[in-house]
Amino acid sequence: MEATMKCETEIEQTTLQTALSCRAISLSVAPLCNLQCNFCHHQCDCANEGIAGKVSPALQPTLALDYLGEMIQLHPDISELRISGPGEPFANPEETLETLRMVRAKYPQLKISIITNGLDLVPHIPALIRLSVRKVTIAIHTFDPHIGAKLYAWVRDRKTNTPLIGLRGAGLLIQQQQEAIHLLKEKDIAIEVNTIVMTGINDAHIPALTQQLRGLSIDAMTCLPLIPQKGAHFEEMEETDASTLITARQHAGAFVSQLEPLTNPANIFLESDALLEKYSDQSAAATSRMCIAIASIDGLGINQNLGHAPRFLLFAPEPDSPSGYAFQEVRPAPPVGGGMQRWEQLAEILGDCRAVIASAIGEEPRNVLTRKNIRVYEMDEVPVHLALKTVFGAEAVPRRKNKREGCSGKGGGCGGSGC
DSSP states (O other), X not given: OOOOOGGGSHHHHHHHHHHXXXXXXXXXXXXXXXXXXXXXXXXXXXXXXXXXXXXXXXXXXXXXXXXHHHHHHHOTTEEEEEEEEESOGGGSHHHHHHHHHHHHHHOTTOEEEEEEOSTTOGGGHHHHHHTTOOEEEEEOOOSOHHHHHHHEEEEEETTTXXXXXXXXXXXXXXXXXXXXXXXXXXXXXXXXXXEEEOTTTTGGGHHHHHHHHHHTTOXXXXXXXXXXXXXXXXXXXXXXXXXXXXXXXHHHHTTSOEEOOOSOGGGTEEOOHHHHHHHHHHHHHTTTTXXXXXXXXXXXXXXXXXXGOSEEEEEEEOTTSTTSEEEEEEEEOOXXXXXXXXXXXXXXXXXXXXXXXXXXXXXXXXXXXXXTTOEEEEOTTEEHHHHHHHHTTSSOOOTTOOOOTTOOOBTTBGGGSOO
């Protein structure tokens, strides 16, 4: 029997009535991501959520719980919680699961859902079951690896801790998404799929994709338009036009119940800019304990020049952590360009850090940071955990660290681009 569009389906009525009759809130606790979509820029919230250009702070679990508590006091009718970005929840499993555990203990009545890309989800499904997560939304844009190779710049393989590109990366992601769906359905967890429709990339693939999704018994699907993000690889692509999107939804609706995208998420997902700023400031203040800033594309390795880094990941000592340190927050870097003024601004931004680690650092930024008592380390392609242990004094510097060749860095830095 053909599935119908949302306005004619029971799931549409349930979802819409739930969203409007009870209030929901979204918590962002995951700063890092385990893949790079070509339509996404990591300085913004994950594009898979369907809210283009939004930038949310990643709150530490305890602060996320406090923020949630204040929001519930302001809005007692909140009955649903969504765990989302700004990165990928299961690229940050400790933060995600710790938040879920605290929320479930304090607010057992809340309905909890998660938005994920599905990568690295499988090992954590038992924990989701224990924490009574009843709905998972997975961002799936194709089940064809050849299309996926066009969509993803790299996909991080958790087992080998290496980024995979092309067919290998896309294939790994698709395999894990399908495995996760099977396991979630076995446990009666509802599954919704978010699909971004991209003209000339995956729009013609939508009927085949939704046929496969129906075979996997997913509960519903939302077709979203591509909204180009500045800085993303696809930033020059045209936004998906209404005709293409309507056609995709009609084709998809023949196989899977369709949900309309949220045209005004603020009407459903409550948010307080004042409270978010308050808790973001508290999160920043918590990093005053001699932080270390790292320049990393993926949060797993030291693999970015200082001048190329759009943001820095901050870590601080944490005696109760097995590693001896803990992730604190993401700090944006000053805009590229500006010569010495940029390095002075960077020194101010990282003023509570005792050190910064990058794959290459030019002479001028090195001198500016050193004058501000910020030590600088060059560690090319060294895993983050090893780099942190080195700077925190737990291990000696491996021989392949502190490579300086090829970065004379005067003013603009490496080759004039700023490292």
